[in-house]
Amino acid sequence: xxxxxxxxxxxxxxxxxxxxxxxxxxxxxxxxxxxxxxxxxxxxxxxxxxxxxxxxxxxxxxxxxxxxxxxxxxxxxxxxxxxxxxxxxxxxxxxxxxxxxxxxxxxxxxxxxxxxxxxxxxxxxxxxxxxxxxxxxxxxxxxxxxxxxxxxxxxxxxxxxxxxxxxxxxxxxxxxxxxxxxxxxxxxxxxxxxxxxxxxxxxxxxxxxxxxxxxxxxxxxxxxxxxxxxxxxxxxxxxxxxxxxxxxxxxxxxxxxxxxxxxxxxxxxxxxxxxxxxxxxxxxxxxxxxxxxxxxxxxxxxxxxxxxxxxxxxxxxxxxxxxxxxxxxxxxxxxxxxxxxxxxxxxxxxxxxxxxxxxxxxxxxxxxxxxxxxxxxxxxxxxxxxxxxxxxxxxxxxxxxxxxxxxxxxxxxxxxxxxxxxxxxxxxxxxxxxxxxxxxxxxxxxxxxxxxxxxxxxxxx
Numbered sequence: 001x002x003x004x005x006x007x008x009x010x011x012x013x014x015x016x017x018x019x020x021x022x023x024x025x026x027x028x029x030x031x032x033x034x035x036x037x038x039x040x041x042x043x044x045x046x047x048x049x050x051x052x053x054x055x056x057x058x059x060x061x062x063x064x065x066x067x068x069x070x071x072x073x074x075x076x077x078x079x080x081x082x083x084x085x086x087x088x089x090x091x092x093x094x095x096x097x098x099x100x101x102x103x104x105x106x107x108x109x110x111x112x113x114x115x116x117x118x119x120x121x122x123x124x125x126x127x128x129x130x131x132x133x134x135x136x137x138x139x140x141x142x143x144x145x146x147x148x149x150x151x152x153x154x155x156x157x158x159x160x161x162x163x164x165x166x167x168x169x170x171x172x173x174x175x176x177x178x179x180x181x182x183x184x185x186x187x188x189x190x191x192x193x194x195x196x197x198x199x200x201x202x203x204x205x206x207x208x209x210x211x212x213x214x215x216x217x218x219x220x221x222x223x224x225x226x227x228x229x230x231x232x233x234x235x236x237x238x239x240x241x242x243x244x245x246x247x248x249x250x251x252x253x254x255x256x257x258x259x260x261x262x263x264x265x266x267x268x269x270x271x272x273x274x275x276x277x278x279x280x281x282x283x284x285x286x287x288x289x290x291x292x293x294x295x296x297x298x299x300x301x302x303x304x305x306x307x308x309x310x311x312x313x314x315x316x317x318x319x320x321x322x323x324x325x326x327x328x329x330x331x332x333x334x335x336x337x338x339x340x341x342x343x344x345x346x347x348x349x350x351x352x353x354x355x356x357x358x359x360x361x362x363x364x365x366x367x368x369x370x371x372x373x374x375x376x377x378x379x380x381x382x383x384x385x386x387x388x389x390x391x392x393x394x395x396x397x398x399x400x401x402x403x404x405x406x407x408x409x410x411x412x413x414x415x416x417x418x419x420x421x422x423x424x425x426x427x428x429x430x431x432x433x434x435x436x437x438x439x440x441x442x443x444x445x446x447x448x449x450x451x452x453x454x455x456x457x458x459x460x461x
Contacts (some may be wrong), residue, residue, distance in 0.1 A: 003236070004247050007079070012451055018457040023112050028042075036351060037247060037248070037291075037293060037294045038247065038248050038249065038251070038349050039246065039247050039248070039249075039251065039252050039253075039254055039294070039392045039431070040247075040254075040294050040295065040296030040297075040299075041069070041247075041254045041255070041284065041288075041290055041294060041295055041296060042061065042253070042254070042255050042256065042296055042297045042299070042301065043242055043255075043256045043258065043281060043284055043295060043296075043297070043298045044057050044058050044061065044255070044256065044257055044258060044282065044299050044301060044364075045258040045261070045279065045281065045298065045299070045300055045301065045358055045360075046258060046260060046261025046262060046264075046300075046301050047262055047280065047300035047301060047302045047351050047354040047358070047360070047363070048261055048262070048263060048302065048303060048306055048307070048308075048347075048350060048351065048354070049054075049261055049264055049270075049306070049308040049309070049312075049314075049357070050260050050261040050264055050308075050309065050410065051262045051303070051307050051309065051332070051341060052261060052301040052302060052303045052366055053257075053301055053303065053332070053364070053366035053367060053449060054095075054257065054258065054261075054301045055081045055090060055095040055257075056082075056095075056366065056449065056452075056454075056457065057126065057299065057301050057364045057366075057447065058082045058094065058095040058096055058255065058257045058274035059083070059095045059096065059098060059454065059456070060454055060457055061096075061220075062094075062095065062096030062098070062099045062102055062255055063099060064253060065096055065102050065253045065254070065255040066101075066102060066103065066246075066252040066253050066254065067102060067103045067104075067105055067246055067252060067253075067254045068094040068095075068096025068099070068102050068103070068104050068105070068254075068255045068256075068257060069094060069104075069105045069106070069107055069109060069243075069253070069254065069257065069288055070092070070093070070094045070104075070105070070106050070110050070254065070255045070256075070257055070259065071107045071109045071110070071111075071256055071257075071258065071280060071281070071283050071284050071287030071288045072107075072108060072109035072110060072258070072259060072260075072277040072278055072283040072287040073110060073111075073260050073275065073277050074092065074111040074112065074113065074141060074169065074170075074174065074259075074277075075091040075092050075112075075113050075116045075141075075169050075171075075173045080450060081095050081098065081346060082453050082454075083098060083453075083454060087452075090120065091116060091120060092106070092110070092113075092116060092117050092120055093117075093120050093121065093132065093152075094104075094106075094124075094257045095257060095348045096182035096257065097132065097286050098152030102131075103131050103132075103133055104131065104132045104133070105132075105133050105135075105239075105242065105243075105288075106132070106133070106134045106135065106138065107135055107138075107239060107243075107288040107289070107392055108135045108137035108138055108139070108185075108239055108287060108288075109278070109286060109287020109288065110138060110139070110287065111138075111139040111140070111141045111170075111171065111174040111175060111178070111278060112134070112138055112139070112140060112141060112186075113141040113142075113145075113146070113155065113169070113170065114140065114225065114228045115224070115228075115231070118228065118405045119454070120230065121211050124159065132235055133235055133236075133237050133242065133298065133304070134186060134232070134235050134238075134239075135185065135186070135237065135238070135239025136185070136186050136187035136190070136236050136237065136238060136239065137185055137186070137240075138185060138186040138238055138239075139174060139175075139177075139183055139184075139185055139186075139236055140174075140183070140184045140185060140186060140188075140189060141170045141171075142170075142174075142184075142200075142203075142204075142221065143216070143217075143221055144203075144204055144207050144214060145170035145173040145177070145424075146168065146169060146170035146172045147170075147214055147215070147216075148170070148173040148210075148211060148214065149168045149169065149170045149172055149173050149208055150168045150169070150224065151211055151213075152172070152173070153166055153168060163267075163311065164272060164273055164310070164311065165309065165310020165311040165312065166310070167334075171275060171276050171277075171317045172276045172332060173207075174276075174374075175276035175277060176276075176413075177203065178343060181184055182202070182203055182206060183203070184196065184199055184200060184203065186236055187236075189225065189228070189229050190229050190232055190236055191235045193226055193229060195219065196225075196229075197222055199217060200218075200221075200222060200225070204216055204218050205233055217447075222245070223322070224449050233342060239288070239289060240289040240444075241427060243288055243290055244372075247291075256284050256288065256290075258279055258283070258284075259279065260275045260277070260279040261278075261279055261354075262279060262280050262300075262353075262354035262357060262358060263350060263353075264279055265277075265278055265279045265280045265283075265357075266278060267280075268280055268357050269314055270312055270397055270400065271395075271397070272397075273310070273311060273312030273313070273397070280354075280357050280358055281295065281298055281357070281358045281359065287302050297361040298358055298359055298361050298364070298441070299360065299361060299362055299363070299364055299446065300351070300354060300355060300360035300362075300363050300364070301363075301364045301366060302346075302363050302364070302365050302366070302437075303346075303347060303352055303365075303366050303367050304339070304344070304346060304365055304366065304368045304370065304371055304433075305326055305343060305344065305345050305367070305369050305370065306344045306345065306346055306347050306350070307326075307330070307332050307341040307342060307344075308341065308342045309334050309339055309341050309342070309447065310339070312397070313397050313400035314342055314344060315344075315347060315349075315350075315380065315383065315400065315403050315405050316344040316345040316346070316347040316378075317342050317343070317344040318343060318344045318345065319342075320337045322343075322345075322374075323342070323343040323344060324343075325373070326343035326344075326370060327341065327373075328369040329370045330343070330367055345370075345377070345378040345379060345380055345407065345439065346378075346379045346380065346437070347380040348379055348381055348437065348440050348441065349380055349381065349382065349383055349393055349405075350380075350393065351441060352393075352440070352441055353392070353393035355441055355443055360441075360443050362444050362445065362446035363437070363438075363441070363443050363444065363445045363446065363447075364445075364446060364447040364448075364449070364457075365434060365437065365445050365447065365448050365449065366448075367419050367449055368417055368426075368430060368433075368434075368448055368449060368450050369416070369417045369450040369451055369456075370411075371412065371413075371418050371433075372413065372414070372415065372417055372418075373412075373414065374412040374414070375411075375412045375414055376409050376410070376411065376412055377409070377410045377411075377412050377433065378407040378408070378409050379407060379408045379409075379410060379436065379437075379440075380404035380405045380406070380407055380408075381406055381407065381408045381440065382405070383403040383404070383405060383406070384403065384404050384406065385399060385402055385403055385404070386402075390403065408436070410429070410432065410433055410436060411429050411431065411432075413428075413429040413430045413433075415427055417430055417450045418450050418451050418456065420450055420458060421455065421456075421458060422458060423448070423458055423460050426448070426450075426458070434448060444460075444461070445460060446459065446460055446461060447459055447460065448460065
């Protein structure tokens with residue numbers, strides 16, 4: 001007990017004051033002091049409508065990574081990576097799986113279609129590539145989710161004369177099951193299969209009630225899933241503990257690969273023409289169980305022009321010879337769907353909005369070489385509606401479809417950039433284009449892509 005002038009000291013409420021030792025005070029101070037994370041994750045995100053070349057940036061950063069993570073989305077994503085003249089297409093696996101020394105971790109924000117996962121893993125892992133780990137909280141997507149996705153898109157076309165342009169991969173219905181709390185997770189599949197079977201039949205019946213013409217082979221799919229459960233079990237772990245140990249253990253390089261892109265985010269994107277998950281930086285925390293203080297550098301991937309798959313507002317779209325040139329030179333065809341991408345000028349209002357949401361540390365500017373033949377290059381720098389300037393990126397898609405774009409016209413360089421391997425080797429006008437983007441966004445450009453291979457990514461700093 002504390003003693004003052006020979007008397008026992010008491011607190012304001014009359015209780016005796018306990019004297020604390022120096023060790024106790026030091027211990028309490030250490031607990032209260034903010035603890036700097038041992039390891040932070042590096043995040044790569046798309047800054048437009050997807051197809052910016054995230055896979056190539058991830059592949060580059062994954063060369064010395066210990067763990068590469070996917071945090072959201074599903075097999076609606078498509079990333080192409082070229083290594084030693086071999087082209088790899090990824091939909092569910094992180095592009096970093098090409099590093100045989102890295103662990104590829106798929107977080108609980110991802111929905112997985114097991115046949116697609118195993119097909120992709122077999123194609124890539126049999127070549128001596130890395131190890132794949134899944135969290136037990138992973139959401140499962142089933143064949144009826146994909147069938148319903150197609151039906152819903154057909155209904156939208158019939159009822160409203162327009163669709164959302166989904167990939168019909170089952171993403172929306174699978175996330176709907178998650179939100180309705182009747183979905184199934186990997187932990188259900190790899191536990192008691194009889195219990196899983198009962199839940200699966202109930203979920204299938206739920207969709208049959210809503211879509212009576214749905215054709216399902218419930219018994220056949222259950223048989224298939226039983227086989228997948230055995231193959232999946234060795235890959236499944238407690239995802240929260242896995243990430244906690246990686247973040248707080250010995251020094252590790254942890255890379256997070258975002259799927260889709262900022263303007264496809266369910267909350268911040270061009271709704272309703274978006275995907276069903278959070279593709280912005282917040283999805284890293286919720287999709288992997290990573291505390292916000294453990295998020296380190298966030299790199300935004302920006303294509304040197306703009307593309308979009310499917311329908312939805314696209315202010316800088318060029319439905320003319322310029323758009324056709326960009327589509328042909330850029331080989332703008334969707335990896336997942338095979339659909340031609342719509343093409344247009346770089347929209348910096350859109351990219352600035354993505355930066356506001358994500359807080360990019362730096363930019364990776366890709367496919368600069370596609371602009372090599374253009375004598376003039378336009379960049380969208382402001383929006384207006386009915387002659388009135390818009391101070392910010394509009395949330396209302398009816399407004400976005402009506403905007404007029406103010407362009408800055410920059411001179412083209414009219415020569416090939418494909419052989420450049422240093423910034424100084426780029427034509428002066430190409431350098432000017434890059435500096436213009438940096439100055440507008442107030443974000444540095446760290447990499448510039450001038451081709452499909454790893455070697456064609458120029459590092460500026």
